[in-house]
Amino acid sequence: MGKNKIGSFTLVAAIVGFMIAIQFQTVKKPVERDTRDIWQLREDLLKEKELQSNLLKEIRSNEDKLSAYDSKRKQSKEQVLRETLDELKTEAGLTEIKGPGIILTIEPVYEEIKLGEPVTSSVSPDLLKRLLNELNMYEAKQISIDGQRVINTTVIRDINKETKIDGYTIRDLPIEVKVVTDNMSTAEKLYNRMQVSKSAEEFFIDNLRLKVSEPKPDITVPSYGNPIRIRNMEPVEKGGKS
Structure with missing residues (x-):
């Protein structure tokens, strides 16, 4: 028998012996049994x-x-x-606003009546526009003129020699301009500025007086009463295409 055959036989014998030993150990080792009684099982189940x-x-x-x-x-x-x-x-401007602010009163200069001058019974659109510009410059937030709310689209113009605000005619004086600001501090600043306002001089030239009330914490500006028309807008269709 050659050396190669002897070496192969020895290797096979070793492997077989190793497997027999493992099997013997497995059979020899006892199987662990569950020794718990029925009450312990019930407790574990609970x-x-x-x-x-x-x-x-x-x-x-x-x-x-x-x-x-x-x-x-x-x-x-x-x-x-x-x-x-x-x-x-x-x-x-679709809601009523209440807050700190001032009230401006536009009235005729009654002293001119004694001098024989005709009493001014109306206020021109230009005067009102200049007054609004000045109020906005001094941080006015909400404004109404003679009970008509002023919004971004408000139109003040002369129609048939009558001053109209969004179609509403201002016929009789005096009229009130109510102004609401952010807080009392801003209202006081607005009051002080309107005391030396250029608008007051321009009103006086037209025989009108612009009176400024003391700041108040509860000035009420009414909501805008006319319908707001939206132009040049279309609903967006599904998918983002208009």
Whole structure:
């Protein structure tokens, strides 16, 4: 027998012997048996059921939290939309505004009556426009003239020798110009500036007096009464195409 055959036989014998030894150890080792009695099994089963019940409760609790979160999120979106709509209405002048401000009174110069001058019974659109420009320059926020709310699209013009504000005719004097500002501090600054206003001089040239009231914390400016027309706008179709 050659040396190669002897070496191969030795290797095969070693492998077979190793496998027999492993099998012998496996058979020799006793199988562990569950020695718990029925009461211990019942206790263990009860613990498992309690654990399962707690897990289910935790799952339900998390599901309720998720549901509540989704509900609050939807409500918050609706609330944001409502608040945004209210803000837009306020900016557009569609809501009544109450806050600190002043009242300007435009009236005839009654002293001129004694001198035989004709009494001025109306105010020109140009004077009102200049007054509005000056008020806006001094941080006025909301304005009404003779009970008519002034907004960004307000038109003041002369039609058939009558001064009209968005179609409303100003016929009789005196009239009130109500101005609302952000706070009392701004109202006081506006009051001081209007005391030395150039508009007052321009009104006086037309035999009109511009009286300025002391700042008040509760000036009310009415909402805009006319319909607002939106032009050159179309609804957006689905898909983002107009």
